[in-house]
Amino acid sequence: MTGKNTLAGNQLRGLIERIEELDVKAKAISADKKIVFAEAKSNGFNTIIMKNMIKRRKMKPHDLEEHDNLMDLYGHALGMLPEPPLFRAVGQMAVDTKARESVIDALRQLVPQSGEIIVKIGDQPVRMTRDKDGNAVVTDYTEPRAASPYTGSDSNALRPKPEVPDVKKKNAKAYGAQFYRENKPVISNPFPADDPRRPLFDQGWREASGNDGMGDDD
Amino acid sequence: MNYRDRDLQQFGTILEPEEAQEPILPRKMRKVFLSWLTEIWAAEQLKEVGVKPRMRSIFGGKPGTGKTTLAHHLAARLGMRMLLVGPEKVNCRYMGASAEAIGELFDAVTRYPDPIVLFFDEFDSVAAERMNSGINPSTEQDHNLMINTLLSRMDRYEGIVIAASNFEGRLDGAVWRRFDLHVTLPLPGQNERIRILRRYFAPYQLGKQELVRLAESFETASPALMRQFCENIKRNIIVGPMANWDMGKRATIDRILDSTKPHADLGNPRLWTHKSNDHAIQKLKWPLSRDRPDEDDQDAKTPLVSAEEMNVVQLTHARKAKP
Numbered sequence: 001m002t003g004k005n006t007l008a009g010n011q012l013r014g015l016i017e018r019i020e021e022l023d024v025k026a027k028a029i030s031a032d033k034k035i036v037f038a039e040a041k042s043n044g045f046n047t048i049i050m051k052n053m054i055k056r057r058k059m060k061p062h063d064l065e066e067h068d069n070l071m072d073l074y075g076h077a078l079g080m081l082p083e084p085p086l087f088r089a090v091g092q093m094a095v096d097t098k099a100r101e102s103v104i105d106a107l108r109q110l111v112p113q114s115g116e117i118i119v120k121i122g123d124q125p126v127r128m129t130r131d132k133d134g135n136a137v138v139t140d141y142t143e144p145r146a147a148s149p150y151t152g153s154d155s156n157a158l159r160p161k162p163e164v165p166d167v168k169k170k171n172a173k174a175y176g177a178q179f180y181r182e183n184k185p186v187i188s189n190p191f192p193a194d195d196p197r198r199p200l201f202d203q204g205w206r207e208a209s210g211n212d213g214m215g216d217d218d
Numbered sequence: 219m220n221y222r223d224r225d226l227q228q229f230g231t232i233l234e235p236e237e238a239q240e241p242i243l244p245r246k247m248r249k250v251f252l253s254w255l256t257e258i259w260a261a262e263q264l265k266e267v268g269v270k271p272r273m274r275s276i277f278g279g280k281p282g283t284g285k286t287t288l289a290h291h292l293a294a295r296l297g298m299r300m301l302l303v304g305p306e307k308v309n310c311r312y313m314g315a316s317a318e319a320i321g322e323l324f325d326a327v328t329r330y331p332d333p334i335v336l337f338f339d340e341f342d343s344v345a346a347e348r349m350n351s352g353i354n355p356s357t358e359q360d361h362n363l364m365i366n367t368l369l370s371r372m373d374r375y376e377g378i379v380i381a382a383s384n385f386e387g388r389l390d391g392a393v394w395r396r397f398d399l400h401v402t403l404p405l406p407g408q409n410e411r412i413r414i415l416r417r418y419f420a421p422y423q424l425g426k427q428e429l430v431r432l433a434e435s436f437e438t439a440s441p442a443l444m445r446q447f448c449e450n451i452k453r454n455i456i457v458g459p460m461a462n463w464d465m466g467k468r469a470t471i472d473r474i475l476d477s478t479k480p481h482a483d484l485g486n487p488r489l490w491t492h493k494s495n496d497h498a499i500q501k502l503k504w505p506l507s508r509d510r511p512d513e514d515d516q517d518a519k520t521p522l523v524s525a526e527e528m529n530v531v532q533l534t535h536a537r538k539a540k541p
């Protein structure tokens with residue numbers, strides 16, 4: 001292949017020129033793609049997610065499923081997923097007692113050292129923790145009721161509650177007054193939100209101070 | 219912190235009752251809020267006659283007038299924590315995401331085991347009026363979807379919701395109507411300004427007349443600005459000598475005024491016009507003292523006018539001043 005006009009030289013040039021033409025077209029197409037993405041973006045779509053979606057649509061259903069399972073598994077292993085795959089599976093199962101037991105068994109290994117797993121299988125949620133020897137302990141779990149203030153005595157709160165003093169309702173006002181005299185602010189009211197003694201304490205404090213708890217005017 | 223707190227914290231900051239401060243407000247305002255507390259506490263008795271206490275309030279008012287402070291205080295009075303939700307937590311860039319965030323927020327608050335006050339800060343940026351101008355259809359659609367979600371979630375939610383906004387007029391009408399107590403926090407009057415200065419100058423103590431004069435020079439200022447001013451003085455008093463600053467009265471005051479700017483919406487109080495030439499500053503004893511002032515201040519001998527009277531005096535002055 002020395003001469004420019006040899007047969008091989010011509011053939012090669014032809015091939016290269018065809019590739020170059022295709023390159024130009026590819027560039028134009030990828031520019032077109034960018035425009036479509038820009039349009040999507042300006043319409044409020046997340047283009048990263050779209051690209052992901054396109055990739056997923058290209059995959060065979062079987063590969064996609066495997067891919068998703070692995071993502072779940074890895075994500076969970078890294079502590080990145082709030083809802084490990086097992087939970088999802090459990091949620092979708094119509095669980096009879098036997099299945100329930102086997103799911104609980106499977107979950108035992110996943111219980112963190114300092115922490116808990118609460119899982120709802122069938123009607124009765126269970127809480128799994130580890131005792132000091134590291135064995136998984138399973139107990140029934142009662143779900144706290146929704147936050148609806150002043151409608152009863154919900155005390156499933158997880159926040160460690162400060163000590164509630166053992167004061168009779170009829171003495172709550174005097175108790176508030178005493179706090180005022182001890183120079184404690186009205187918000188140091190020790191009774192919880194839904195305790196009928198709370199407003200009485202507040203009232204007692206206000207009456208003793210002669211103001212509304214937002215300072216006196218002078 | 220437990221997982222339920224984390225559940226909420228993706229939507230904002232949880233404020234503890236113990237951290238609350240009392241806002242300094244005119245008596246009339248305080249009355250409104252005390253009756254609201256009383257009403258909430260009377261839920262059981264109200265139920266007997268078939269009504270519920272009002273559970274939702276919008277606090278309007280200029281920046282720095284204490285909307286957040288007040289909401290936090292009320293939550294603390296009720297013995298509840300407060301979830302402070304900023305608009306950035308619910309305004310999402312992508313289609314449908316904001317509506318979803320609203321749904322998740324209400325779910326999370328409902329799941330939370332303790333009663334909690336849900337506080338939306340800068341609510342006008344969340345619940346701006348729905349649109350159908352057609353200029354940017356997908357954005358408008360997305361916003362409208364979010365508002366509709368907000369409406370339906372609020373209808374189902376039973377807890378206390380407080381929203382704060384500097385621009386109540388921009389709120390979506392239907393959202394606005396879901397709130398049953400609308401209050402606008404006023405700028406502090408002379409009486410409140412005196413109390414604010416006294417609180418934020420502590421442990422430094424000013425004489426009565428010094429406070430009165432200074433409070434006058436702060437007319438139209440927000441409590442937030444006054445707090446900044448006082449705290450900057452205290453910082454200067456401590457740091458200045460270490461940094462070899464001129465700690466003379468005029469130098470200090472002017473330095474602070476130059477670095478403390480009133481909010482653009484509020485205009486400059488008199489002090490910012492006259493700076494250290496203001497007679498409130500000229501008559502201010504310097505350096506400030508932590509001891510109770512002995513009232514040998516000349517003006518202190520003239521009887522103290524009540525703040526209300528003082529406002530009247532100022533008003534009449536103002537009227538006379540007009541040609």
Ligand SMILES: Nc1ncnc2c1ncn2[C@@H]1O[C@H](COP(=O)(O)OP(=O)(O)OP(=O)(O)O)[C@@H](O)[C@H]1O
Pocket residue numbers: 239240241242243279280281282283284285286287288382384414441442443445
């Ligand atoms: N009425 C008040 N009494 C005492 N301090 C106040 C009052 N109002 C505001 N402050 C102080 O000013 C600062 C800002 O107050 P806050 O955040 O409550 O105002 P806001 O009305 O919520 O302002 P914004 O509109 O900027 O959200 C706080 O540090 C607070 O302590």
Ligand SMILES: [Mg+2]
Pocket residue numbers: 285286287339382
């Ligand atoms: Mg605020």
